[in-house]
Amino acid sequence: MTESTAARKPRRSAGSKAAGTTGTKAAGTTGSKAGTGAQRTTSTTRTAAQKGSETELVQLLTPEGERVGTAKNSPYAEYASYVADITPDELRGLYRDMVLTRRFDAEATALQRQGELGLWASLLGQEAAQIGSGRATREDDYVFPTYREHGVAWCRGVDPTNLLGMFRGVNNGGWDPNSNNFHLYTIVIGSQALHATGYAMGITKDGADSGVIAYFGDGASSQGDVSEAFNFAAVYNAPVVFFCQNNQWAISESNEKQTRVPLYQRAQGFGFPGVRVDGNDVLASLAVTRWALDRARRGEGPALIEAYTYRMGAHTTSDDPSRYRHDDERVAWEAKDPILRLRRFLESAHHADEGFFAELEAESETLGKRVREVVRAMPDPDRFAIFEHAYADGHALVDEERAQFAAYQASFADAEGV
Amino acid sequence: MTESTAARKPRRSAGSKAAGTTGTKAAGTTGSKAGTGAQRTTSTTRTAAQKGSETELVQLLTPEGERVGTAKNSPYAEYASYVADITPDELRGLYRDMVLTRRFDAEATALQRQGELGLWASLLGQEAAQIGSGRATREDDYVFPTYREHGVAWCRGVDPTNLLGMFRGVNNGGWDPNSNNFHLYTIVIGSQALHATGYAMGITKDGADSGVIAYFGDGASSQGDVSEAFNFAAVYNAPVVFFCQNNQWAISESNEKQTRVPLYQRAQGFGFPGVRVDGNDVLASLAVTRWALDRARRGEGPALIEAYTYRMGAHTTSDDPSRYRHDDERVAWEAKDPILRLRRFLESAHHADEGFFAELEAESETLGKRVREVVRAMPDPDRFAIFEHAYADGHALVDEERAQFAAYQASFADAEGV
Amino acid sequence: MAAEKMALAKAINESLRRALESDPKVLIMGEDVGKLGGVFRVTDGLQKDFGEDRVIDTPLAESGIVGTAIGLALRGYRPVVEIQFDGFVFPAYDQIVTQLAKMHARSLGKVKMPVVIRIPYGGGIGAVEHHSESPEALFAHVAGLKVVSPSNAADAYWMMQQAIQSDDPVIYFEPKRRYWDKAEVDKEAIPGPLHAARVVREGTDLTLAAYGPMVKLCQEVADAAAEEGRSLEVVDLRSISPVDFDTIQASVEKTRRLIVVHEAPVFLGSGAEIAARITERCFYHLEAPVLRVGGYHAPYPPARLEEEYLPDLDRVLDAVDRSLAY
Amino acid sequence: MAAEKMALAKAINESLRRALESDPKVLIMGEDVGKLGGVFRVTDGLQKDFGEDRVIDTPLAESGIVGTAIGLALRGYRPVVEIQFDGFVFPAYDQIVTQLAKMHARSLGKVKMPVVIRIPYGGGIGAVEHHSESPEALFAHVAGLKVVSPSNAADAYWMMQQAIQSDDPVIYFEPKRRYWDKAEVDKEAIPGPLHAARVVREGTDLTLAAYGPMVKLCQEVADAAAEEGRSLEVVDLRSISPVDFDTIQASVEKTRRLIVVHEAPVFLGSGAEIAARITERCFYHLEAPVLRVGGYHAPYPPARLEEEYLPDLDRVLDAVDRSLAY
Ligand SMILES: Cc1ncc(C[n+]2csc(CCOP(=O)(O)OP(=O)(O)O)c2C)c(N)n1
């Protein structure tokens, strides 16, 4: 991984590299305790940030497809309890969600290559984080996505072809957010974290018991708006779950450029819990999100989930990751593929047979075909749409300009003798 | 203290009030551990925020004037070591600084009442936090104040009358920041935290070993810019100390409106240590700031100091605190007065005699008199100053408008027959 | 008649009270809006009567205030947000410009954004830096926002009612130096449209167009000019986006001369657009170019210089002379 | 002659390289400016050659980027900041407007702010929301900032040199749809002043004034008009704050007609100020009101509509017809 020299290098080389394990904790009450020394703190937290070691992750399904963490004395038993009685049917459902989402995503990438879309932001590799968390939401919960949550949209029942309008350039995301309680994609990084918090404050005011989940990336965590959202959520004890998909990259910048410590730790400084979950483990993602939404709905306030995952593809179809990262990194992550591991489990537990997989394959094909057809048939918007929704209650200047525009258009019609 | 209902009240009354003591810590690695339960976390952190109990403070001088924390096994021994060999002379110096600062401040308040200043932001009660931290700075360190750091300015050798220009309305703070490495007062809350961080990044680039200290208030901690500054400082390991004077109030808003947990804890989530110090204890403030600046200069990165103190007066001379807080709160804090406690210590340790106090009283009077005289003699700026420094390299539009302005002014001269 | 004489600040206070009473979805949010009642006391007494759930003291973070207000609007609330002073709106500018202004269009009309942002603005009160600015053009240039500014207590009352009822975001600029000016407010009057300009003084020789704090000045200018035998018409624009160009045009077709007065810097201030558009509309009517009187292209000066910086009687009269000299 | 043909993006790249080479205080900061070389490759190769200490990939926080750049400038550095796209400058707007722009005046000239903020701007590349905007008026209205936009590779090269050498903050708008347009760049030429406009085509019947991406369009318009026997003069403004009114005035005194073209919305766009001021300066010369062609008062539309939204050959020619009809 790329390392920032500026960030790593102490200005004097001596003294600051001693090992230690209590780093951040030492600062827990009144800074690093006297005597244990500040130097330790520094180098320790740094190390933690760079490793992000597996042991910190909540994991319920290993890359090999083994269910773990269910033992009563497991450190993750409380989370595990949220998926303890998951049925084979539900497991197959999660598998199906991931496969179809990946298929949809691949189709969209292909459509971009064919010129049908202007751009596509692929979720490849992040299916478990999205399906796990998405399936943890209740119908009356509200979801605030960023621009890559195609899997969450799927869980919310948003027709996937609706997601393509903005990438094709026919609208800026024109689905009705209230039909599925799935807000519009938000491109300005981090903005939606505040909207989610405000929405959650509104739920509290209404005396309702639903929850809100806000998605954002590792890069987004650096935005002031995200910190402000953390703070508002904490102060108002708002029922909002912050779901950070740490896919290791913000375009070309690796985690070290964004943060000195693992991101889930950010929550603590604002006064609510943070959890790092294996974002390639759909079960763990489901469990931890259920836990977080549950406590939010119970009035226990916000939580931050850092789903540790990987962006397998380019940032978007415009991006060329070979400029900034090595292929072996991707290869290493492929071994932790979210779909593969659930398939292994389904197979070894005899929860799914060949017929299931074959049927799903066929369903995938059908989905791909439908997406292709719908996109190709998607009409360009009427040119007057420019003015259509600038205001809800109208605006004299817009009216004036629309009229001028109409007259101008009409002048061509005249010229063409229509 | 005023409590925010919105913040306190869980949406459902059941379940969330269980006691516990490990709150935030439980979230330290992967959220609150399974089993120990999220409910605990919530109510615990809440309690901590509301209490802000004395035991969390680094204190080296009690309100009664007793030196504490010097024992080797004291939890604050490391900090104490930074003032272990402080001389009686230095102690008298700190006392003098605080007394003169308070006197200057009182004079400014009086001048505002007399109409000589448009506004004044008093530091009454915060002398120890400011003098302690200010005296911890080295000449080559750089200070970024907010608008209330008159005591820090004093320590930096800024002529106090220079601070009055902006409050009188003759300039926007026109001292030369580079004469004393004391930046201009910054009114837009939180902005200067980023400037300080950038400046500190520059120190690193220069290979220098000085430090930077950024002052801000409890209210400012909520600004996105402050969080971004924390993050940049951590990522670039910048030699900056964030010094938050928690004077309990942001105009009319008490701490509960700003944060759910004690502010020093914020640092931890960004990967550097945070310390809460008794901000009415000049020795502890000095020690902790020395510690933090020292580690910054050694290349160990940022630290956050929360100086727990109290705004004894109004927010500014425009404010009327009786609208939002009870007088008994101020009375209770008076017992912890920063100046009184050092006087008690100086007297009981026989470090200062009557002569010293009498001389200081006379010096105070002289200072007051000088301030009065200088302010009253402060001329209004030349009207062309409006255009003077809008740009460093000139700007055609400014030139044009200046010329028009001059012609317009001249027209009166003509009319008046001058 | 239900008319009652009250100060402009009080009129806004009463208008907010009425909105809180009549619609449970209306919220007040901002720094110090609770017990303190805001630094100008515009929200005085509201938290006491409507509770902390509806009159909300927020953390000190303007982006957070506007961002959560957007979320609350998505949930069906109608937040009225206070920005403490003009110079402190900028931390919220991103949320206002990229989110609040565009949400309705982005959603193809599915989502409404009934958020009012109150901003006390302008100079003349001898304040320190950032407390005297007039940034209205920075909002008026942005599509999706409506921008208004009342000049008197009656308009302040009614325009606030209308702003809160609007399903579009409204930036409501309050002329802070006029907060204490009193006028009759008729709470039962049926007001005209929020965006209509109003001829507040008829005249034949020249039109002065202004909004917010400068309307009073223009009326004083008209008085002074009358003594010299000049008949000035004064138009109170009331709305800065949209601008009621029809009313200005009608006036200019009569007077053939126009001066726009605002405290904001002239360069790219609202007067630029009014000058450009009125010149287009009235090209053959104008006997002089549209002149503008406003702030200079320099940071707002320290208080002791603000009288030099701000338009005043003499400067506007000087412009009147110049216009009439054509 | 040292002239070399290169694309506009490459010219900026070479100009940055030259600045990094000649002044150790120059820094490049921004998101993805390092290994990736920026999403438009404008900083391609710079980190490799000058190291991570001088070409700095920052956290994803625009306010943080500009705020720390201010601090670095206070320490004596000359940061050149990249904002990834026009629509993402707003989180930094507060730092730019309240700090960067005012620091020099606030300090009575004691502190200089040699910070350049590069913003790829404008439409025409079929991008998603927030990637095609033209917010330059929002900066030009703010005193303390200089705002420029080159239209071609040679200007891009030299104006960047001059922007970096300026002790004032310069907002440097890069016409992203012209990044790949090539032109001769003479690296030894001695350039004129940063803020001087330039007549890029002489004509007698009407003046077109534009900057950045619209200069090329105006030249095409002039070509097309020439075929109809009309002689249009084209002025490349180059600087948006300050505007070189003298050059425009001289042109208009000759042609007696002016059209300002920009992608930004017309309402309170730079054209408003130019129209207002040129009308004042040339009142007796103008045979038609100054016309403006620009974006509409609506959020920038989705890509499939941008051709309808943006000024194009036909729309400018239509304005030419209208102007000449007076
Ligand atoms: C305010 C803002 N700045 C810059 C961008 C450009 N940009 C788009 S995506 C992106 C990286 C986001 O990274 P991350 O938050 O980790 O999300 P990911 O794309 O990895 O899902 C950047 C810089 C933006 N959209 N918004």
Ligand SMILES: Cc1ncc(C[n+]2csc(CCOP(=O)(O)OP(=O)(O)O)c2C)c(N)n1
């Ligand atoms: C961005 C911004 N918003 C609002 C204000 C108005 N204001 C000035 S001081 C203040 C309270 C600051 O509280 P705190 O940070 O605790 O500092 P203190 O005044 O207590 O020293 C507020 C809201 C401001 N100056 N800047």
Ligand SMILES: [Mg+2]
């Ligand atoms: Mg990412």
Ligand SMILES: [Mg+2]
């Ligand atoms: Mg405070």
